[in-house]
Amino acid sequence: MKRVYVNEEWCLACHLCEYNCAFANSGEQDMAYALKGKPIFPRIHVEGDEKISFAVSCRHCTDPICVKSCIAGALSKEDGVIRVDQDKCVGCLTCILVCPYGALAPGEDGIMQKCELCLSNSCGKPACVAGCPNHAIVYEERQEVLS
Amino acid sequence: MKQYVIIGNGPAAAGCIEGIRSIDRHSPITVISEENHPVYGRPLISYFLEGKTDPEHMLYRNPDFYERNRCRVLYGRKAVKLQKRPKRILLDDRTELPWTSVCIAAGSGPFVPPMKGLETVSKKHTFMTLDDARELKEAVGPDSRVLIIGAGLIGLKCAEGLHALTEHITVCDLADRVLSSILDAPCAAIVQKHLERHGIRFLLSDSADRFEDCTAYMKSGEKVEFDVLVLAVGVKANTSLAKEAGCTTGRGIAADSCMRTDVPGVYTAGDCCEGMDISLGARRVLAIMPNAYMQGHTAGVNMAGGEETFEQGIPMNSLGLLGLHIMTAGTYYTEEQGGECYEEQTKDRLKRLYMKDGFLTGFILIGQVERAGIYTSLIRERTPLQNVDLEMLKKIATTAAFSPSARKQKFGKEN
Numbered sequence: 283m284k285r286v287y288v289n290e291e292w293c294l295a296c297h298l299c300e301y302n303c304a305f306a307n308s309g310e311q312d313m314a315y316a317l318k319g320k321p322i323f324p325r326i327h328v329e330g331d332e333k334i335s336f337a338v339s340c341r342h343c344t345d346p347i348c349v350k351s352c353i354a355g356a357l358s359k360e361d362g363v364i365r366v367d368q369d370k371c372v373g374c375l376t377c378i379l380v381c382p383y384g385a386l387a388p389g390e391d392g393i394m395q396k397c398e399l400c401l402s403n404s405c406g407k408p409a410c411v412a413g414c415p416n417h418a419i420v421y422e423e424r425q426e427v428l429s
Numbered sequence: 430m431k432q433y434v435i436i437g438n439g440p441a442a443a444g445c446i447e448g449i450r451s452i453d454r455h456s457p458i459t460v461i462s463e464e465n466h467p468v469y470g471r472p473l474i475s476y477f478l479e480g481k482t483d484p485e486h487m488l489y490r491n492p493d494f495y496e497r498n499r500c501r502v503l504y505g506r507k508a509v510k511l512q513k514r515p516k517r518i519l520l521d522d523r524t525e526l527p528w529t530s531v532c533i534a535a536g537s538g539p540f541v542p543p544m545k546g547l548e549t550v551s552k553k554h555t556f557m558t559l560d561d562a563r564e565l566k567e568a569v570g571p572d573s574r575v576l577i578i579g580a581g582l583i584g585l586k587c588a589e590g591l592h593a594l595t596e597h598i599t600v601c602d603l604a605d606r607v608l609s610s611i612l613d614a615p616c617a618a619i620v621q622k623h624l625e626r627h628g629i630r631f632l633l634s635d636s637a638d639r640f641e642d643c644t645a646y647m648k649s650g651e652k653v654e655f656d657v658l659v660l661a662v663g664v665k666a667n668t669s670l671a672k673e674a675g676c677t678t679g680r681g682i683a684a685d686s687c688m689r690t691d692v693p694g695v696y697t698a699g700d701c702c703e704g705m706d707i708s709l710g711a712r713r714v715l716a717i718m719p720n721a722y723m724q725g726h727t728a729g730v731n732m733a734g735g736e737e738t739f740e741q742g743i744p745m746n747s748l749g750l751l752g753l754h755i756m757t758a759g760t761y762y763t764e765e766q767g768g769e770c771y772e773e774q775t776k777d778r779l780k781r782l783y784m785k786d787g788f789l790t791g792f793i794l795i796g797q798v799e800r801a802g803i804y805t806s807l808i809r810e811r812t813p814l815q816n817v818d819l820e821m822l823k824k825i826a827t828t829a830a831f832s833p834s835a836r837k838q839k840f841g842k843e844n
Binding site for chain 2: 287288290329330331334336338341347350351353354355369370372373374375376377378379380381382383384386387424
């Protein structure tokens with residue numbers, strides 16, 4: 283299936299992906315109105331130091347330990363996409379305890395939110411990819427590991 | 430055609446059903462459910478007390494789960510005997526079920542030690558099931574004074590839930606600290622102070638000498654008046670059925686990495702069993718929900734003739750208490766045991782990383798839990814610490830501490 287991948291050698295640590303993510307999931311029409319002067323809670327996060335940087339978002343694992351670990355049955359996987367049912371989530375953060383990628387963080391209200399590939403928001407395809415100025419984030423099908 | 434029987438109907442049973450159905454779509458599955466509820470997230474009962482969820486949202490799987498997986502659920506029934514020749518399970522209503530493969534996922538029950546005068550207490554509760562929580566919620570009003578016996582995970586989550594209903598909560602424990610199974614004294618003190626700031630009162634290193642109706646006379650001499658008593662001293666694995674059937678049992682039912690007991694055709698999963706803890710290198714009861722599901726899944730796959738092993742079990746907890754998040758995992762080796770500990774502490778935050786022989790074996794995180802799964806995976810996957818930037822990892826949990834090639838391997842593949 284298609285996944286979001288990051289080519290870290292091209293990442294500029296500009297954090298635009300975080301803003302585009304937060305905007306795409308805000309439900310607002312205007313980016314400035316949605317984000318200006320507010321703390322943002324994106325579902326993708328840039329990590330690294332002065333030497334290397336890269337963005338991390340949900341890997342939509344084939345064998346997802348977060349889904350297996352969720353105490354509320356709030357995480358599920360359908361058609362390859364891992365989604366969270368926010369009405370069921372109680373914010374226990376067990377998914378954060380187990381995600382080996384460190385890809386998950388709660389929303390402003392303490393309830394989990396996560397990358398669902400922008401499939402159900404107005405963007406329709408990953409906003410982080412669409413807005414990445416250096417094509418460091420891509421959305422593609424990969425079969426093998428390139429090492 | 431096989432006849433699968435699952436004794437129990439918690440998350441381990443749900444895992445077992447999904448494990449079986451990943452291999453065998455057709456053979457009948459019968460689930461014996463003592464509780465009159467479809468599988469629900471058991472740890473959610475404290476959130477139910479608090480009013481943060483309701484029985485409908487506590488359902489662990491969609492309402493059509495059993496139907497879709499072609500399972501017959503016998504609600505309100507209890508297995509009383511597991512017979513090997515002929516292979517039959519006897520139920521409390523005297524019916525018999527034939528089996529070719531059975532999974533004991535019977536969970537655990539409250540452990541209530543004998544206490545003098547306990548029978549004179551009219552309003553006493555345990556806190557293990559949805560029905561327990563319902564009864565407790567019914568019994569507690571804004572003026573109720575509640576005494577909770579036990580400052581472990583169950584007692585404190587119960588206190589958190591009750592805090593939304595009443596301001597008068599006292600928690601006592603024989604141990605000198607809260608959460609004594611997962612925290613040492615300095616860590617426990619942070620949690621205790623936090624809860625005290627919210628008005629919860631503690632009586633530690635103390636226990637009830639005797640009860641007289643609504644009064645507890647403590648060993649320390651203190652007298653505690655209460656309206657509602659909650660017994661959260663501990664839990665014990667439900668092993669008697671397995672033991673009688675000839676399975677080896679200790680604190681739990683002994684299982685190998687395929688979740689087989691030593692009786693052919695009999696598997697076990699969840700809080701009733703003992704599995705391998707790789708951070709300890711020994712078997713122990715890993716009574717936490719993620720492990721229950723995963724063990725159940727492994728049991729199911731193997732029952733259906735597939736191959737799966739559960740080899741990365743470790744104790745781990747993610748626990749929120751009135752806004753303070755605590756995460757713990759693995760084994761904390763002391764210096765005498767050859768371990769090494771990194772600690773970082775500010776006012777309300779604490780991080781402890783425990784290492785031994787070049788591996789991360791455990792951690793305690795209080796108040797800062799971001800990306801903790803990276804630490805957890807280092808323990809579970811036994812990643813040699815020489816392969817990562819340990820100094821960076823001590824400061825923050827980040828995959829930036831991995832080498833570029835390891836990161837490419839980790840993030841570049843379908844996983």
